[in-house]
Amino acid sequence: MERYMIHLKNDRYTPEHSRDVVYYARDLVADLNASVRVARIASNFVELDVSVEPEKLDLLVQKLSPIGPVDNIRHVFEEEIEKEQGIVDGIFYFNTERFWESHEAFEGVWKKCFGREKELVQGIILIAVAFAHAQRNEVRVGLGMLGRAMEKLGDSPSVYHSIDVDRIRNKTIQMQQTNNLSMFEI
Structure with a gap:
């Protein structure tokens, strides 16, 4: 199969x-x-x-x-993809609410990263996974992932490729404060 x-x-x-x-x-x-x-x-x-x-x-x-x-x-299927294409795909999937696929695309990127960049990408992955859980009506699980995502995002640069990391941090803080997962684009 x-x-x-x-x-x-x-x-x-x-x-x-x-x-x-x-x-x-x-x-x-x-x-x-x-x-x-x-x-x-x-x-x-x-x-x-x-x-x-x-x-x-x-x-x-x-x-x-x-x-x-x-x-x-x-x-x-397991596919080898260039890092830049993985970022483009991950953004596309995230912004079209295909969060599981976004997670997979960014995981391919993550495998090619080192140091602080690896942590930042993992933070983005955790946000995508949180939203994937919300799509299964597992909001509590998703909310629980936000703290880990914030740890990974840390004080990383405010922009990663075309991704506004500051916006992701701010949205994540808002979701933690309201205890509600609200979709947004990256």
Whole structure:
């Protein structure tokens, strides 16, 4: 089986529906040899983390259509990517609420960093992971990650490539003070 991130267009689900959506998706594909691991709910899509034989992918997507029409599908595999492209991808995924993929892209960047830069990138990863937890209605888990993110962001430079690190720090402090995860772009 191969792993895929399937994004279905969303016009009715919220993170509170995450558990129900994953159970519904599992029921829809029960007759296939497929695995639906998790559902993350973003404002414009439902992200399903699935494994299925490649030749059954189209059928799986068809069976999932009651949840929503397909927006995109990404085959998940270990890929070697240049650091600069990883940053571009990580920003894109973060800003389109594809936080799990943002985390993965930045993790590829993190593997190529050293010293203070490595810590800074890890802080950005932790914010993406916090939001991925929020998409599963695990807000407390996400909020708990903010302190670790702030430790990693520390007093790093105010800009990292095109990322406004000061803005991330300020948003993180606001979320800690309000005890609420509120999405933002980087």
